[in-house]
Amino acid sequence: MTRSSRGILIALAIIAALAAAAMWLTRPQPLPVIAKAVDRGRVEASVSNTRAGEVEACQRTRLSTILGGRIEYLGVKEGDRVEAGQVLMRLWHQDIQARAEVAAAQLATARSRANEACAVAANAEREAERQEALAARGFVSPSRAEGARSEAEARRAGCSSARADIATAQRQLDAAGTDLGRIVIAAPFAGTVARITGELGEYSTPSPPGVPTPPAIELLDDSCLYVKAPMDEVDAPRIQPGQAARVSVDALPGRQFEATVRRVAPYVSAQERQARTVDIDVDFASQDEARGLLVGYSADVEIILATREDVLRVPTAALRPGNTVLVVGADGILEERSLQTGVANWEYTEVTGGLAAGERIVTSLEREGVRPGVRVTVEGADGG
Structure with missing residues (x-):
């Protein structure tokens, strides 16, 4: 092999090595x-709510007086615990109280008159019987016995009328008592006063039909809580009462509460600019664990449809x-x-x-x- 041939081979080998190196570096x-x-x-197969749900109280009521008037008594403040039947608010009622006292006096008078009339009627009945016995034996004339019987019947009618007056007076007293009930707010259940609208001496106005106004007192029972959440209408057919669920509350990140579906609404809610949803109610498995949650907390609900282990x-x-x-x-x-x-x-x-x-x-x-x-x-x- 000549020198020139060896040079060509060496050059080709170098070129091949450079090409291989280039290919390696650019791979x-x-x-x-x-x-x-x-x-x-x-x-687990599950579905979740489309918008935030909310912690609700099992019992929550917005109380107002039936009649309007000036607040005379306000026995609670926001946050107070109250018992069932406890009087929370009462309006000025001297006029109604006066009518009730008049009705009570009329009832007492009617009873007294009825006692008198019925006593006279009983005596007239005995006299009529005595005269009828004497007439039968010929000691008095038949006309006298008939007169005594007529007097007895008249006295008996007077007794019945007096007793009817008692019933009328009693109804008048009951009506006054009903009016007194219209200006009093009593707690329908034991709970916590959430909100009060009005101060002592202010005028309290009841809500007219169809015109929403703030309630005088809002009362809730926070010893029993549940969650209401909107579910997409597409998921609603797969949700049934009794299914297991998990609740998470935004205020307590990382914590979950076991729960059970109690109710699925029988209708679809359609709100403007929002998806069509079906509301569900979910009960906490343990009210003791849920105690301390605030009514109104936003919450998310995950419904467990199926589980594979x-x-x-x-x-x-x-x-x-x-x-x-x-x-x-x-x-x-x-x-x-x-x-x-x-x-x-x-x-x-x-x-x-x-x-x-x-x-x-x-x-x-x-x-x-x-x-x-x-x-x-x-x-x-x-x-x-």
Whole structure:
């Protein structure tokens, strides 16, 4: 081999080495991804409210007097605990009280007159019987006996009339008592005074029909609480009373309360610029645990539709359109795999076919370039 031939071969070898080095340096780098091994565990199918629900008191009432008037007595303040039947507010009532006293006096007079009239009637009846006995023996004339009988019947009618006057006077007294009840607010149940509208000496106005006005006193029983929440109309057919639920309260992050669905509204609520929803009522499993929650707290409700224990599962966020996932192969190449799935929620989806325990699936689907056939390197794990 001549010197020139050796030079050409050396040059070609250098060029080949440089090309190989260039190809090595410019080769596609493995794409870093986050993957999670397929494991076993619990999967729950659930639905949640579309807008924030609210903690409600089992008993809550807005009280007003039936009649209007000046507040004469205000026996409570906001936050006070009261007992059932306790008088909370009373309006000025001297005029009604005076009418009640007049009615009571009239009733007493009517009873006295009735006693007198009925006593005279009883005596007239005895006299009539005596005269009739004497007339039968011929000692007095029949006309005298008839006169005594007529007198007895008249006295008996007077007794009946007097007794009717008693009933009339009693009804007048009852009517005055009813009027007194219209200016008094008494607690219908034991609870806490939430709000008072009005001060001592101010005029309290009842709500006319169809005209909403603030109640004089708002009373609630915070010893029994529940949650009212709006559910999307699409989810409503799957919700039934008795289903288990979980309640979370914005004011207590990280804490959940076990609950049970008590009621599903029989109609759809349609509010302007909002989704059509169905209200549900959810009872706390333990009122002792719920004690201390404030009425009006915003709350979220998760209804448990179905539960699967110890099943294969994948993060729901790892699912691609068509129920597919990207599996990290032994050679680091991503493989698209179709799955058969079961129950699911926002966190996990049950896998009934297409994957085996331990296989790693990509959870960082949002990263650019993640697709089937790409070589990857796993830089971390998402929860496992």
